[in-house]
Amino acid sequence: MNRWTITRATTTLTHAVLIAGLFWSMSETVWAQHKADGRADKVFYASATDVKGVETDLKNIIFYWEEKISETAFVPHELKEVPVKRGTATVKIKFDSIKLMDLKPSGNGSLPNVSITLADGKTGDFVLAVAGSFRGQSDFGEVELAASELKKLAFK
Numbered sequence: 001m002n003r004w005t006i007t008r009a010t011t012t013l014t015h016a017v018l019i020a021g022l023f024w025s026m027s028e029t030v031w032a033q034h035k036a037d038g039r040a041d042k043v044f045y046a047s048a049t050d051v052k053g054v055e056t057d058l059k060n061i062i063f064y065w066e067e068k069i070s071e072t073a074f075v076p077h078e079l080k081e082v083p084v085k086r087g088t089a090t091v092k093i094k095f096d097s098i099k100l101m102d103l104k105p106s107g108n109g110s111l112p113n114v115s116i117t118l119a120d121g122k123t124g125d126f127v128l129a130v131a132g133s134f135r136g137q138s139d140f141g142e143v144e145l146a147a148s149e150l151k152k153l154a155f156k
Helices: 003-036
Strands: 045-050 055-068 074-079 081-086 089-094 098-104 113-118 123-128 133-138 141-146 150-155
Touching: 045 133, 045 141, 055 081, 055 141, 074 081, 081 113
Parallel strands: none
Antiparallel strands: 045 055, 045 150, 055 074, 055 133, 081 089, 081 123, 098 113, 098 150, 113 123, 133 141
């Protein structure tokens, strides 16, 4: 190799490293903006009371349900919102806006009725749209509470 070939190779490598560094720094800015809006990583806290009157404090709570796509395949859904029915419409109420949920079993194995109080004081009566559960962590470990077996869920 002569001196010019080495210089050209070094210059090309330097440019490639600079361009890669530029793309990396731009992607870090985008990730920081995504996390700064708070939606992706927000942790929700709630106090759940089941039908037996046992109260459990939960953190990092989600609404979980599985969608059956075939006899042996399911698609898991982990939401930070509650899908409910009002008439024929499905409403997805975000955890951000919920203060309190009172769940009442409807009997005959159908989905529970839900009375939701928003943080601004508005209330509404709904029917849960899907059979799901609330999952989170307690001081003792992971907790899963079926929505049909909950009496009250108070967000903190």
